[in-house]
Amino acid sequence: MQxxxxxxxxxxLGQLRDYLDALxxxxxxxxxxxxxxxxxxxxxxxxRFLRQLARDGWLGVxxxxxxxxxxxxxxxxxxxxxxxxxxxxxxxLLTLNVIGPTLMLMGSPEQKAQYLPRIIKGDxxxxxxxxxxxxxSDLASLRTRAVRDGDDxxxxxxKVWTTGASVAxxxxxxxxxxxxxxxxxxxxxxxxxxxxxxxxxxxxxxxxGERTTAVFFDDVRIPASQRIAAENDGWxxxxxxxxxxxxxxxxxxxxxxxxxxxxxxxEGLLSGDGAEAHALQERMGELAVDVEICRLFALRGASLxxxxxxxxxxxxxxxxxxxxxxxxxCNSGLDLIGEAGTLAHGSPYAPAHGHxxxxxxxxxxxxxxxxTNEIQLDLIARHRLGxxx
Amino acid sequence: xxxxxxxxxxxELAATARSFLTSFVDNGxxxxxxxxxxxxxxxxxxxxxxxxxxxxxxxxxxxxxDGSLVDAALICREMGRAAFASPLLQTxxxxxxxxTLRSDKQHDDLLAAMVQGTPAVLLSPPDRTLxxxxxxxALRLRGGACLVEWYAASxxxxxxxxxxxxxxWCAVVPRPMLDRYATxxxxxxxxxxxxxxxxxxxxxxxxxxxxxxxxxxxxxxxARADLLRASAMVGGAQEVVERTARYALERHQFGQxxxxxxxxxxxxxxxxxxxxxxxxxxxxxxxxxxxxxxxHAIAAAALFAAGRSYTEVVLTxxxxxxxxxxTVEHVLHHHFRxxxxxxxxxxxxxxxxxxLHQSLxxxxxxxxSSLW
Numbered sequence: 001m002q003x004x005x006x007x008x009x010x011x012x013l014g015q016l017r018d019y020l021d022a023l024x025x026x027x028x029x030x031x032x033x034x035x036x037x038x039x040x041x042x043x044x045x046x047x048r049f050l051r052q053l054a055r056d057g058w059l060g061v062x063x064x065x066x067x068x069x070x071x072x073x074x075x076x077x078x079x080x081x082x083x084x085x086x087x088x089x090x091x092x093l094l095t096l097n098v099i100g101p102t103l104m105l106m107g108s109p110e111q112k113a114q115y116l117p118r119i120i121k122g123d124x125x126x127x128x129x130x131x132x133x134x135x136x137s138d139l140a141s142l143r144t145r146a147v148r149d150g151d152d153x154x155x156x157x158x159k160v161w162t163t164g165a166s167v168a169x170x171x172x173x174x175x176x177x178x179x180x181x182x183x184x185x186x187x188x189x190x191x192x193x194x195x196x197x198x199x200x201x202x203x204x205x206x207x208x209g210e211r212t213t214a215v216f217f218d219d220v221r222i223p224a225s226q227r228i229a230a231e232n233d234g235w236x237x238x239x240x241x242x243x244x245x246x247x248x249x250x251x252x253x254x255x256x257x258x259x260x261x262x263x264x265x266x267e268g269l270l271s272g273d274g275a276e277a278h279a280l281q282e283r284m285g286e287l288a289v290d291v292e293i294c295r296l297f298a299l300r301g302a303s304l305x306x307x308x309x310x311x312x313x314x315x316x317x318x319x320x321x322x323x324x325x326x327x328x329x330c331n332s333g334l335d336l337i338g339e340a341g342t343l344a345h346g347s348p349y350a351p352a353h354g355h356x357x358x359x360x361x362x363x364x365x366x367x368x369x370x371x372t373n374e375i376q377l378d379l380i381a382r383h384r385l386g387x388x389x
Numbered sequence: 390x391x392x393x394x395x396x397x398x399x400x401e402l403a404a405t406a407r408s409f410l411t412s413f414v415d416n417g418x419x420x421x422x423x424x425x426x427x428x429x430x431x432x433x434x435x436x437x438x439x440x441x442x443x444x445x446x447x448x449x450x451x452x453x454x455d456g457s458l459v460d461a462a463l464i465c466r467e468m469g470r471a472a473f474a475s476p477l478l479q480t481x482x483x484x485x486x487x488x489t490l491r492s493d494k495q496h497d498d499l500l501a502a503m504v505q506g507t508p509a510v511l512l513s514p515p516d517r518t519l520x521x522x523x524x525x526x527a528l529r530l531r532g533g534a535c536l537v538e539w540y541a542a543s544x545x546x547x548x549x550x551x552x553x554x555x556x557x558w559c560a561v562v563p564r565p566m567l568d569r570y571a572t573x574x575x576x577x578x579x580x581x582x583x584x585x586x587x588x589x590x591x592x593x594x595x596x597x598x599x600x601x602x603x604x605x606x607x608x609x610x611x612a613r614a615d616l617l618r619a620s621a622m623v624g625g626a627q628e629v630v631e632r633t634a635r636y637a638l639e640r641h642q643f644g645q646x647x648x649x650x651x652x653x654x655x656x657x658x659x660x661x662x663x664x665x666x667x668x669x670x671x672x673x674x675x676x677x678x679x680x681x682x683x684x685h686a687i688a689a690a691a692l693f694a695a696g697r698s699y700t701e702v703v704l705t706x707x708x709x710x711x712x713x714x715x716t717v718e719h720v721l722h723h724h725f726r727x728x729x730x731x732x733x734x735x736x737x738x739x740x741x742x743x744x745l746h747q748s749l750x751x752x753x754x755x756x757x758s759s760l761w
Contacts, residue, residue, distance in 0.1 A: 001459050001676045002394045005760075013760070079760075086761050254761060261750050271751055278743065285742030288749035289670075289690045295761075296669035303394075317662050374651075380661050381654035385634040388649045 004075060004303055012072065013079050019058065020087065027052065032088050036355070038210045039090070040163045042125060046090045050122035059092055060120040063100065067116045078302035082295065085251035093164075095119055095126045098244040099172055106229050106237045115191070127168035127194070129159040129215060130238065137372050139174070139238070140184035144217060146175035153177070153190065153227070155198075155220040165201050165213040168194050172241070178232045189234030191226045208362030245370045246315035247301040249322035253329055254291045256359055260284065260333040263352040269336075280336050287332070290325050297321050313383040316376035323366035323373065330359035394676060395463075402445075402460055406467035409440065414471040416720035419579060422474065423723075427542070428581040429475040434506060443480050444504030447488060451497050452504040458485065458613055459675050462620035469624030472723040474579040476508035476539035478621060482614040483509040483547040489610035490549075490559050490602050499545055499561060508542050510564075511614060512585070513549040515736025519587060521550045521558040523601075526594030528560055530587045538734070540564070540583035541573055549607060557607035559600050562592055578730035579723055612688035613678055615735070616671065619688075622695035622731050623671045626664040626702045629724050633657065633706040647709070656709055660702045667691070667698035686748035693741055696732030703728040 020028075030045040042050060053059050062077035063069020070076075084091040091097070100119045103112055118124045135142040144157025155175055165171065171192045178186020192199070198220035204212045228237045261284065264270040269277040297318040304311040311318075333356040334341035345354020367373050381387040395403075413433070422429055437443065446461040447453025454460070461481050468477060484503050487496050503509055512519075512535065519532035530550070540546070546562045567585060576582040602610075634657055637648030647653050674691035677684040703725045707714045714721040735741060 001399065001672070002396055003676070004394050082761065251761065257750070271747075278739070281746040282739050282742040284750055285744070285746035286693075289693055289745055292673075292687065292690050292749070293666040293670055293694060296673055297666070300665075300669060313661070317665060321662060321666070374655070377655045377658035378651065380658035381648070384661050385630075385637075385648075385657055387634070387637065387654050387657065388646060 004299065005079075009075055009079060012076050013083065016058070016080060016083055019056065020083070020089075023052065028087075028089070031090065035090050036088055036358075040093065041167045041211060042090050042093060043167055047122065047125070050090060050092060050096075054120060054122040059096060059122055060100070063116075063120060064104075067100075067104065067112070068120045074302040074305040075299075078299055081248075082251045082298070086255060088252070088255055091250075092122070093125075094128060094245060094248070095124055097248045098128075098241050099126045101244050102237060102241040103228070105240060108225075110225065111191070111228065124170060125164060125168045126170050126172050126191075127162050127165040127213075127215075128241075129162050129165075129171045129173040129192075131161045132158060133160055137375055140187065140235070141180070142174060142176060142187065143180070144173075144175045146177050146188060146190065146222070148177070148224070148231075149221075151224050152221045153188075153224060155190070155192070155217045155222060157217050159215040159217075161204075161212050162201075162215045163210075163212040165194065165215050166203055166211065170194060171199075171215065174234055174238055177234075182232065184235040186232050187234045187238070188231050189228040189237045190222050191228065192220065192222050196220050196222070206362075206365075208358060210362060210365075242371060243310065243312060243315045246319040246376070247298065247305070247311060249319055249370075250298055251295070253287075253294050253322065253325045256326060256329045256333070256355065257284065257287055257291055259352040259355045260329065260336070263333075263337065283332055283336060287325075287329055290321075290328075294322055294325055313380045316371075316379045316383075319370055320373045320376045320380075323363075323369075326359065326366050327363035330356045330363055334360060394672065395459075399459060399463055402456075403463040403467060405440075406442075406464050407470065409436075410467055410471040410473055414473050416718065416723065419472055419474070419720065419723050420717060423579040428579070429542075434475060437475065437477060438504075438506035441504075442477060443506060444484070444500075446481065447484055447500050447504055450494075451500040453500070458616065458678050461485065462617055462671075462675050465617045465621040466624035466627075469621030469727075470628040472579070472625065472628075472720060472727055474581075474727075476510070476542045478617060479510040479539045479543070480508045481617050482511040483545070485614045485617065486511055486513075486547055486549055486559070486610045487561075489613050490606055491600070496561060502544065507544045508539060509545040509547060510537055510540055510543040511547050511549065512537050512540075513611060515734065516740055517551055519550050520553065521548075521560075522553050523558070523594075524591070528558055528592045528594070530590045530592070532588055534584050534586045534588075536574070536582050536584055536734075537571075538576075538580045538582050540567075540571060540585065541581060549611065551604070551607070552601070555604055556601045557604055559602050559607070560592065566592070576730060578726040580727075580730065608685045612674075612685035612692075615692045616674055616678060616688050618731060618734065619667075619671045619692040619695035620675070622699040622728070623664070623668045625724050625727060625731075626660075626667055626695070626699040629699075629702050629706045629721070630657075630660045630664045632721070633660065633709050636710060653709060656705050660705050663698040663701045667695045670694045686745070686752070689741065689745055690749065692735055693745060696728075696735055699724075699728040700732050 031049040034043055034045045060069030061072050061080045062074050065071040081091050132142050146153040146155045173190045173192050174187055176186055177188040198218040200216040202214045264280055269280045301311045301314050301318050337351045340351045343350040345358040441454050442464050444453035445456045449455045480503055514535040519535055521528050521530050543564050546564055548560045551557050570587055571583045571585050574582055574584045637653055638646050640647050671691040674688040677687055713719055
């Protein structure tokens with residue numbers, strides 16, 4: 001068999017580990033805490049951390065050197081993401097992993113020059129503006145309108161679940177430029193600076209403490225130069241970006257299983273010999289197998305990208321497995337913990353530092369974010385097996 | 390999408406194996422063999438040997454092809470796809486254990502016989518219910534009855550059992566020596582099985598040439614042998630997913646293919662995820678099953694996932710096929726039975742999972758070759 005991870009990749013991983021180990025511990029600790037509390041919004045420390053990585057040349061591992069990247073393969077990028085997620089540190093989120101690669105494929109030369117250098121410096125944060133109150137899974141029914149007016153478009157409408165919009169510098173906005181009946185063939189994609197006049201952001205606080213937002217657009221003017229791809233051809237950029245997004249899920253399940261293992265060790269159950277210990281070991285054994293499968297689903301996506309292929313069903317499988325596994329670890333981990341699992345995170349007595357309780361509350365979005373798992377299963381059946389709609 | 394990391398030679402070997410097996414194996418053939426006295430066809434076995442499959446992973450000095458465990462695993466995968474039953478898997482497992490444990494030439498005669506087509510079996514109960522101890526140079530066995538596939542067809546039994554002091558015993562016993570303790574029994578699938586009651590049996594030292602091996606070596610050798618079964622289960626799962634998808638396009642109800650119904654599509658997508666996960670883990674383990682890497686943990690994970698996925702896939706397939714899948718006129722019945730039987734041949738689920746917990750969770754930090 002040919003080696004997917006060869007000596008060169010392992011050397012890279014070793015260098016990355018050495019680099020991360022040598023960073024300021026205070027910065028790492030603050031970034032980790034911020035990332036665990038709310039991973040989708042790099043705030044004060046997360047942005048400091050990403051800028052530090054950028055300065056030291058560690059952002060954009062698989063980006064071509066012409067855009068300031070390291071020019072390595074998708075395999076190294078996968079190693080990078082797995083290592084950072086294993087430490088619960090941010091790796092550039094959707095901005096670096098989804099918007100950047102999509103711009104490289106679909107942006108104009110001017111757009112690439114305008115955004116890619118700033119993304120790879122860690123200066124920009126994008127929020128994704130797809131969902132609307134009446135357009136969730138049926139995204140092609142979105143109603144936010146962009147009307148051409150001279151060299152500009154004028155945008156009116158409302159987005160919701162626009163996670164990160166309160167800290168973002170830009171919005172990756174899907175808006176209708178055709179008729180409602182045109183469905184996905186009447187959608188265009190724009191980059192909108194969040195400080196443009198007419199944008200109002202309303203926070204929405206979720207049960208897990210993560211913040212998302214509703215974003216209102218009231219006669220917001222966007223230069224036509226900020227449209228990605230042709231007018232009414234935004235759907236292709238959305239599909240491209242969603243496939244990157246579904247490969248963006250990584251090693252958090254391993255980290256959560258490790259939290260459970262640390263709790264079990266303190267309770268004497270990790271290697272114990274009683275009935276309770278055996279029940280725990282059996283459960284954790286299966287979860288550990290599923291964590292290894294999670295690693296390989298992500299690696300498969302990276303291998304396909306490295307070969308120049310576009311993973312579709314493979315990206316969907318990665319996302320379904322990751323989200324369901326993460327939720328399963330948190331849920332069954334709490335079952336093993338029992339009544340003490342009711343203690344909220346933040347309490348000094350919370351088992352596993354409250355990470356499993358917090359995870360369970362955060363978990364619904366893992367199964368519907370980035371496209372519901374039901375949509376993913378349909379994509380797998382259609383793209384892999386040729387099933388009709 | 391499969392086999393991202395195979396070489397061209399490995400792909401060609403798999404393609405040859407598939408084309409050979411699909412040229413004559415169908416449900417009718419499997420049913421006839423299943424009802425026959427021997428359980429497999431002598432002429433077919435001869436062709437299997439001529440293709441070099443019994444020695445594909447054995448050294449050239451005994452007539453083997455000097456191939457790797459991956460080569461043997463790919464042949465097993467195609468056998469699993471075809472639901473083809475024969476002493477081949479057992480012979481490959483026995484050869485794998487011997488060549489993994491013994492680099493000397495002590496068993497070259499036996500290995501050469503395997504290449505020529507003399508079946509051998511591996512006897513190593515998955516839940517370690519048989520143990521051995523050396524007394525006056527002889528190996529004395531203790532424990533409950535064990536099941537051995539294709540025992541009756543074999544000429545040699547490769548015994549690998551734990552001893553009382555942490556070490557393991559590896560011995561080659563001529564099959565006729567054990568016959569008085571063996572009974573042929575019916576298996577739920579199309580493989581042939583015997584039940585051996587070996588408690589109290591003493592095998593003389595001059596016969597068994599028993600060798601003590603470390604627990605670590607024994608586990609590694611078994612892990613490699615088990616990857617062959619895992620690969621067969623992966624092949625079976627892949628075949629069932631593909632057959633079920635074809636059926637979902639052919640079978641019409643309410644004026645459309647049943648694959649047009651979302652409930653059916655979601656069943657199919659879950660089957661894809663299950664089969665893919667097992668395949669990825671099996672291939673990852675095969676990739677890491679290099680000598681001295683001691684990656685028994687990931688191999689055990691692959692074995693578990695393959696059994697779980699194959700069983701999950703056949704249960705869902707049976708739901709999509711409905712009545713037609715339950716008849717002996719459809720090949721699904723062979724996969725249905727083989728999936729559970731092959732999964733159970735890995736022993737008790739709870740025991741395997743606790744071992745996986747130990748190796749993947751508890752000992753992880755101590756494994757230098759682990760990425761995370």
